[in-house]
Amino acid sequence: MQKLSRSIAAVAISCSVVSAASWLTFGGDAQRSGWAREETTITKENVKDLQLDWKLKLDNEPKELNGLTAPVVINPVYTNHGSFEYVIVGGSSDNLYTIDADTGKLAWSKHFTNEAPRPVSSTPEGDYFCPDALNDTPVIGTGKPGPTAYVISIDGKLHALNVINGEDRFPPAQFVPAYSKNWSLNLAGDVVYTTISQNCHRLKNGVAAMDLKNPDKTASFFQADSYGGGVWGRGGAAIGSTGVVYAETGDGPVDLDSGKYADTVVALSGKELKLLDYYLPENANYLTRKDLDMGNTTPIVFPYKGRELVVGSGKEGTLFLLDAKALGGETHRKPLFQARYLNEENDIAGRGVWGAFATWEDPKGTRWIYAPAWGPMHSKAQTFPITNGPTPNGSLMAFKVEDKDGQPVLTPAWVSRDMAVPEPPVVANGVVFAISSGEFTRQIKENGQQYTTKERIAASTGNATLYAFDAETGKELFSSGKIIPSITHFGGIAVNDGRVFLTTHDSTVYAFGLKGE
16 A cells, blocks of 8 residues: 655646656666756856755655665646646655755655565665665656656565656556665666665566566566676666666676676666676676675766767776677677776775766767766876876766777876765766765774664764866866765766755755756
8 A cells, every 4th residue: 555645736737748858867868878968057157156945854764874866857747736847756765755846845755555574584674785775766757648757665566656646657566576675767668677786685686677568567687697796886777779778797606608697797688688798807706706896886878979888887996998789899808998097905895986977078079978986096097187186085087088099998087176985976068066975985894893874874974065077177166065964875966957956865855056047
């Protein structure tokens, strides 16, 4: 049974939605580009004038390190009360919230009642790896029968909710196992995707897909190996222009003859999730042995001079550039380009590249890639022409995609100021936004015991801070300072119609905008 509350009892007159000025999914699009293409209100010149428009504390109870998902935005939504811009976030305690972006007031909310029994397993309660929480960033569909928010509840069911009033478009359908740890939903055509990680309750990891047009609502599944191979990049899976699904898998056995693809970039068919191609790093077994897996990062897909490219990374801090049509060449092991920039210590927590990337093409036709760097730069990393001070805690790294000897490469461009555990960036109109999360990332104490959630929160390095940087130089253009008191954990940003939206661990949604807009 589900409970629905709404302060706007809106009934649709028209369900038509113009999605050009929306942020419908994590990273803004199916390719996870992180590029707000239609943004024109915010500029390099006026971004310094950003201010807090509103904040809204929601009634969601955080579960371990989980609070709210990254926000998604749809504009306009037409109701019999007028046209609205809505911000939608998921809550860890099985909630979904829809907020009026102009007023910061709740339009409607929905709590999902979980009747699935908790599996009997070795997964302990009170564990931040497996918090038994709603963890997937929702995705918004704009086709028939109208604007729809899709989200997976804790019991593993996919909900399709009318964005206008929160009512079910169809009965909740079992998508993934109950209590599995699912990541950001993606949507291509009529197929919705998610990824699973951490083997919570001994459940399988991998990539899942559901064809919404199938009346039986059965799901397809790709499993990287029998144990491990978790796919826990913040953005879930990325989808290329041809409908191919790309994901990075985590630690586990590597045995291609028996279909075990741990620490691998996989390319899967759209609906059936059949393995089409893969890239296996030469040191994949080493990555697994040292717990430097790649499953913590979502790859990014983008066009470049008539071809489609993929960039990925992981805890090791090595960035690799791949041809989407032949991920590792004939041997499956040779990228177009790779270089290591981080994690000289081979540390498993708080080092390397985590989360997701961003990309854009500037007015001069230069293609840029932005990567969140955790920890200091590797002493033997390629030199960046522009730096903005020491970065002992982390930074944002910027690269240009250029041609060298007939092949595209990543050319270092700039490194931002110091940031404490940066979240995935977003680029809009020549401005790059990123959050310094303030989170304490250590997992194991000196005595070998695991930190508890309370201990990690108490040891936080500060507060979440929203930064804006010049996309071509990395110069700091804006900082939210101490406006946000809480931290973020595995969060994200949405930029839409001159506003920047983010969420924090204490279940608060923030909206920053320009005065008078």
